[in-house]
Amino acid sequence: MKAFRNSVMLILMVALLALPGCGKPATAPQNEGAKAVSSIVVKDGLNRDVKIDGNVESIVSSYGIALHMVVALGAADLIQAIDVPSMKSDFFKATIPQNAQGKSVGSPRELNIEEVAALDPDLVLVPGRNQEMVESLEKRGITVFGVVAETPQELNLTMLNLGKALGREQVAQEFVDYYDQTIKDVKDRLAGLEKSQRPRVYLVGPMGILSTCSSDMYQHELIAMCGGENVAAQLQGKLDGHGWLEIPAEQLITWDPEVILVVQYSGAKPADILNDSRFRNIQAVKDKKVYWFPSDLNPWDYPSPQAVLGVKWLAATLHPDCFENVNMQVEADNFFNRFYGKSFTGMGGKL
Amino acid sequence: MKAQRLVLLGLIVLAATALFTMLVGRYSADLSTVLQIFKLHLYHIAIPEDLVSADIVIWSVRLPRLLMAAMVGAALSASGAVLQGIFRNPLVSPDILGVSSGASFGAGLAILLIGTSTLAVSFFAFVGGLAAVTLAYQIGRRGQNTITTLVLAGVIISALFSAALSFLKYVADPYEQLPAIVFWTMGGFNNIDWADLGRAFPLVAGGLLLLYLFRWRLNLLALGEEEAMGLGVNVKRALPLFVLLATLVVAASISACGTIGWVGLVVPHMARIMIGPDHKHMLPFSMIVGAVFMLLMDTLARTITGAEIPISIMTSLVGAPFLGYLLLREQDKEWNG
Numbered sequence: 001m002k003a004f005r006n007s008v009m010l011i012l013m014v015a016l017l018a019l020p021g022c023g024k025p026a027t028a029p030q031n032e033g034a035k036a037v038s039s040i041v042v043k044d045g046l047n048r049d050v051k052i053d054g055n056v057e058s059i060v061s062s063y064g065i066a067l068h069m070v071v072a073l074g075a076a077d078l079i080q081a082i083d084v085p086s087m088k089s090d091f092f093k094a095t096i097p098q099n100a101q102g103k104s105v106g107s108p109r110e111l112n113i114e115e116v117a118a119l120d121p122d123l124v125l126v127p128g129r130n131q132e133m134v135e136s137l138e139k140r141g142i143t144v145f146g147v148v149a150e151t152p153q154e155l156n157l158t159m160l161n162l163g164k165a166l167g168r169e170q171v172a173q174e175f176v177d178y179y180d181q182t183i184k185d186v187k188d189r190l191a192g193l194e195k196s197q198r199p200r201v202y203l204v205g206p207m208g209i210l211s212t213c214s215s216d217m218y219q220h221e222l223i224a225m226c227g228g229e230n231v232a233a234q235l236q237g238k239l240d241g242h243g244w245l246e247i248p249a250e251q252l253i254t255w256d257p258e259v260i261l262v263v264q265y266s267g268a269k270p271a272d273i274l275n276d277s278r279f280r281n282i283q284a285v286k287d288k289k290v291y292w293f294p295s296d297l298n299p300w301d302y303p304s305p306q307a308v309l310g311v312k313w314l315a316a317t318l319h320p321d322c323f324e325n326v327n328m329q330v331e332a333d334n335f336f337n338r339f340y341g342k343s344f345t346g347m348g349g350k351l
Numbered sequence: 352m353k354a355q356r357l358v359l360l361g362l363i364v365l366a367a368t369a370l371f372t373m374l375v376g377r378y379s380a381d382l383s384t385v386l387q388i389f390k391l392h393l394y395h396i397a398i399p400e401d402l403v404s405a406d407i408v409i410w411s412v413r414l415p416r417l418l419m420a421a422m423v424g425a426a427l428s429a430s431g432a433v434l435q436g437i438f439r440n441p442l443v444s445p446d447i448l449g450v451s452s453g454a455s456f457g458a459g460l461a462i463l464l465i466g467t468s469t470l471a472v473s474f475f476a477f478v479g480g481l482a483a484v485t486l487a488y489q490i491g492r493r494g495q496n497t498i499t500t501l502v503l504a505g506v507i508i509s510a511l512f513s514a515a516l517s518f519l520k521y522v523a524d525p526y527e528q529l530p531a532i533v534f535w536t537m538g539g540f541n542n543i544d545w546a547d548l549g550r551a552f553p554l555v556a557g558g559l560l561l562l563y564l565f566r567w568r569l570n571l572l573a574l575g576e577e578e579a580m581g582l583g584v585n586v587k588r589a590l591p592l593f594v595l596l597a598t599l600v601v602a603a604s605i606s607a608c609g610t611i612g613w614v615g616l617v618v619p620h621m622a623r624i625m626i627g628p629d630h631k632h633m634l635p636f637s638m639i640v641g642a643v644f645m646l647l648m649d650t651l652a653r654t655i656t657g658a659e660i661p662i663s664i665m666t667s668l669v670g671a672p673f674l675g676y677l678l679l680r681e682q683d684k685e686w687n688g
Contacts, residue, residue: 085524108525206527207534208467210541210659235658244530246659248541249412251377253404265527267467278411278544281403299526 042165045128045148045158052143052165058121059166062111062133064089065304066125066147069159071095072175072305072339073168080119081105091297094347095340116142123165149303150218152183159305175339179308183225186315189322190227199318201228202257202284203293203301205244209268209276210252214245218303219263226315227322231255249278259318260284262292264299291317294351295332297344309335313351354632357625361639365421368643372417372650377657378408385409411544417646419543419551423608424618424645425638426555426600429562431615432622432637433597436573436630437590438498444616445601448491448505448594452512453483454605459519459532467531469547473606476535480602483508488594497576497590537661538609540649547607554603558596559638569593569630611645612663617670618644624677644670 039053059075061067062083070079076096081103086092093101105119106112108127113136116124121142126133128146137144145165149155156176163172201223205211213219214235223230232255235245260282262270270290279285293301293310300310309332316323328351332344340347373385384402388409391398398406430445438447446452457479458472465471491497491504516532523529568589571579576586601615621644622637648665 084522085526088524107521110521206530208531208542211530211534214658232657235656246534246539246541247657248377248653248659250408251657253408253412254378265524267527267531278407281407
C-alpha cells in the first residue's frame with residue numbers, strides 16, 4: 001500500500017516537473033509584420049545587439065542606475081515596475097509614476113522572471129554586470145538591455161544607445177553634451193595644477209570610517225579628475241564583489257589625509273570622524289575639512305546621470321579658488337530643471 | 352607536572368606574542384617609543400606634541416585591538432573545547448547551537464532597522480546569539496537522547512536564522528546596508544576601541560573565569576550523561592550551565608567583532624594534541640593557544656597589505672593546514688612511536 005502511494009507521488013512529481021514553466025509562454029514577438037518598418041537595433045552596455053520592434057511603450061528595470069537614465073531621458077512615464085531598493089528613494093518617488101513605484105520585480109542581483117513575463121514589457125533594463133540575468137531573459141525571448149555605467153565614457157555611450165532605443169536621441173545627445181561640457185570646464189579650470197597643489201583625499205565608503213575605494217573604482221578616478229590625490233591609490237581590487245576595501249585604523253592615521261569625503265550612503269557621518277579621538281591628529285580633522293558627499297536625494301559620487309554634479313562639486317570643494325563664482329545649488333537646479341522638469345531645491349534637494 | 356609546565360610556557364609565549372604584535376603595523380613605532388608611551392600613561396603624564404600620533408596608534412588603536420583579539424581568541428577556543436567535551440564530538444564548534452547565525456541575523460536586523468551604529472548592532476547581535484541558543488536548547492532538551500536532539504535543534508535553528516539573514520540581505524539596500532551586513536558577518540578587530548573592549552570585557556572575562564572554575568566537571572560530563580550521573584554530577588543542572596557560559600562568552604565576543612570562523616573548532620584540537628584531553632589543563636591551555644593564535648592572525652590581517660584582510664580568511668588559511676600537520680605528526684607518533 002505504502003509502495004503504491006509512493007509511486008503515485010513519484011509520478012505526480014515527475015508530471016509536475018515536466019509541465020512547462022508557469023506564466024507567459026516564452027515566444028518571440030509575432031507582430032514583426034506590422035511593425036517591421038520601425039524595428040531598430042541598438043548596442044547595449046555589453047556590446048550586444050538589442051533588437052527593438054516599434055516604439056517602446058513599457059519598461060521594467062531592476063537597476064537603480066538604469067532608472068536614473070530613463071528618468072533623465074524623460075521617459076519615466078513608461079516605467080511599469082522597479083527594483084526593491086529603488087522603492088525607498090525619495091528621488092524616484094518624485095519622478096516615477098505612482099503605480100510603478102509600488103511594483104517590484106526583484107533586486108539588481110535577483111530578478112523575478114515570472115513577474116517580468118506577466119508584465120510583458122517592451123524593454124527590460126538590468127545591470128550589465130549581471131550576465132546571467134541578461135542571458136536568462138534573452139533565452140525567454142524578452143527584450144533585455146544590459147546597462148553598464150562604471151565610467152563616464154560608458155555612462156555617455158549607454159545614455160546614447162538607450163536614448164536611441166527609447167526614441168529620445170535628442171535628449172540623450174543634450175545630456176551627453178552637458179556632461180562633456182561640464183567635465184571640460186572642470187578640466188580647464190584645474191589645468192596647470194601642480195602635484196603639490198593636489199590635496200591628499202581619503203574617501204569614506206559605506207561600511208564605516210575605515211572602508212574606502214581602491215584604485216579600481218570610479219571614485220578614485222573622480223578624485224583625480226577633480227584635482228585631488230586618493231591616499232588609497234596603491235590599493236587594488238574589489239572585495240567580495242561590492243568594490244570597497246577596509247583599511248586598518250593606523251593606516252588612515254599614517255596616510256594623514258588633508259581632506260576626508262564621506263559618501264552619502266555611508267553608515268558613518270562627518271561628525272563621527274570629527275569626534276573620534278583616534279583621528280584627532282589627522283590634518284583633515286584638525287582643519288575641519290571633513291565633507292559629506294552630496295546630495296540627500298541621490299549620491300553624486302558614483303556613476304549615474306547625476307554624477308556630473310558630483311564632479312563639479314568635488315572640484316569646487318577641493319579648489320574653491322578656481323570655482324569662485326560657482327554656486328552648486330544653482331548648478332543642480334539648472335541640471336534638474338533641464339532633465340527632470342523640476343528644480344533640485346523644489347524636490348527637497350540639499351547639498 | 353608536565354602539563355602545568357606547558358601552561359606556564361604558553362603564558363610566556365602569549366606575553367611575548369602580545370609584545371611583538373604591539374610593535375608591528377602600518378604605522379612604524381619602535382620598542383622605546385612603545386615603552387615610553389606606556390610609561391607616560393602609567394604616570395598620567397601629558398603626551399608631548401611629537402608623540403601624539405604615535406600615542407594614538409599605540410594606545411588608542413593597537414592596544415585595545417590586540418587585547419580584544421586575545422580575549423576573543425580565548426573565548427572562542429574555550430567555548431569550542433567545552434562544547435566538544437559535553438557533546439563528545441570533535442566536529443563541534445561554538446556555532447553548534449546556532450549562536451553565530453543568531454548573532455548575524457540580529458546584526459543584520461539592526462543594520463536594516465536602526466542603522467550601522469556600533470552600539471545598536473552589537474546589542475542586537477548579542478541578543479540574537481542568545482535567543483538562537485535558547486531556542487535550540489528549548490527544542491533540543493525535550494528529546495530522549497539530549498545530546499543528539501540538541502545537535503539537531505542547533506542545525507534547525509542555524510538554518511532558520513541563516514535563511515532569515517539571507518532574506519534581510521535580499522531586501523537590504525545594495526549600496527549602504529548590504530555591504531555593511533556582509534562586512535559585519537566577515538568579522539574583524541579593525542574598529543575596536545576602548546569602549547568596545549569595556550563593554551565586552553565583563554561578560555567574556557566573567558564567563559571564562561566561571562568556565563575555568565567549573566572545568567573539572569567537564570571531564571565527568573565528557574564521559575556521557577549516564578556515567579556522569581552515576582558519578583554524582585547533576586547533569587540536568589551542569590549541562591545548561593556549561594551551554595549558557597559557552598554561549599555567553601561567544602555571543603559577547605561576536606557582538607563586538609563579528610563572526611570569526613574556524614578558531615573555536617581548530618584550537619581545542621591543537622590544545623588537546625599538545626597537552627592531552629584532561630579538561631583541567633586542556634581548558635586553560637585552549638584559552639592561551641586561542642589567544643596567541645588570534646593575535647598572530649589579526650596581526651597578519653592588518654599588516655600583509657595596506658588593506659585589511661578579513662580575519663576569517665587568515666584563521667582558516669593558517670588554521671586548517673596547521674591542524675593537519677599536528678594530526679599527521681600525532682599519527683606518526685602513535686604508529687611508529
